[in-house]
Amino acid sequence: MDPPLISESSFSAANPAAYSLAEIWPFGPEQLPGSGLRVANMGPNPAGFAETSANRDGSMEESTVTEQSAGGGGRKRRDVSPEDESSKMVSTSSANELNNTNGKRTKLVGSKYEIGGPKAEAEASSVAGDKPAEQATKPSEPPKQDYIHVRARRGQATDSHSLAERARREKISERMKILQDLVPGCNKVIGKALVLDEIINYIQSLQRQVEFLSMKLETVNSRMNLSPTIEGFPSKDLGVQAFDAAGLLFGLQAPPREYAQGSHPPEWLHMQVGGSFERPTWVEKAFVLLAECLGLSRHHCIGRGI
């Protein structure tokens, strides 16, 4: 792609800089002469720049490291994703703005879908042209393979936008599946909109049930309430303790009905025995009506699929 800028090249084993470069290089040192890589040794460089220029055929390799010495700093690009190779293959001799737009694009994708986060960082640093930072980020790059498993199958678009969109769609359908498993009788419904309809119905029926149950609890509560004079109302903290014990037992036992027979707090019995109802009949009627309505809806919701 671009001609090597440094003519004098040597591969000296005594130089630590050359060692580190050889370690970083993904391909073994036995490939180095064959692929035309030259490690430039500038000697003890005070700035710490060991400039290497690599000339590689990018279409044959999956990952390319191209470094070009320009001005005071080296610029490095590394592409690991084979899908994006055609779009991302930027010749290093080209202008900077191409690099910039590419970096921006991946950054946008990464911030939105958290794909290729470190890559965007690496590109940002490569735009800045800071070499030590690049070397620091470079070893952390290979294990990060978030975007690799979003592979395009044959005939699918390999654009990064399409890849991200496909990943998103897969995520959505997965969540939808979870929801579908939660709602009873929703497995046999076909079509996203119908499934959502079913879910909404289910949530609404649950909320209505909560409302109804709160009304029922209110009656029970106040029924116990209206008879405080029969036998002196139990002391508050005692009552709380009994309730807590009930709650504990309730939560620990798998079938919660069982604790009802066994450990019944005695004061409830007393209060219920002496309970005097002064409730108007229309309330009871309304409860019955509501219960019927709710039972119908619950039946409708559960029984549809079964």
Add this chain to the structure above:
Amino acid sequence: MTSPKGFTLTNTNSCRLKFARRFLRSLMEIRRRQTNHNNLLSSSSSSSSSSSCLGDQIRKSSQRIKLAAYSSMAYAVGPRKAWARALLWKLKNRSSNRRRFVVRKTCLLGVKKKKKKRVHVNKVNYQSKGYERDNNFVEKTEKLRELVPGGKAMDICSLFEESAHFVKSLAMQVQVMQDISDQLSR
């Protein structure tokens, strides 16, 4: 074993336990307050409780119980979930501001909504891909957004995740309340 979405079995049990405890405690609290109120009423004027007053009182206290149930559910789930946070926030604002009682109530139940805010965000989403171009799907998603507390600010993936959790917790709540009422009414 601890998957981020949904809760595991032990987690469900602990949630149920927490909810039951909290709810029973708040029931006790409500009852105590009501007895105090009743005592006050009976001491001041014995024949003041007409039927309309009683109905109003019943409605109010059932509302209070419902709110207690919701808030204890949200507390039991904890602040990890966005819907629980949103629910608690709504309840808190509501209890501090009594004047907007009715409005908040509809907000809590998700009956009535203003849709001004979402429109802008959704436009961007809809244009993007064909998955959401289905109009029916979009409508249903909006409806779901209204039902799940805090759903307006979520993107679609997290909306589904949160609503799955919400459905689970609601089912748990209904079961627990059912058991409590069965227990108390026998």
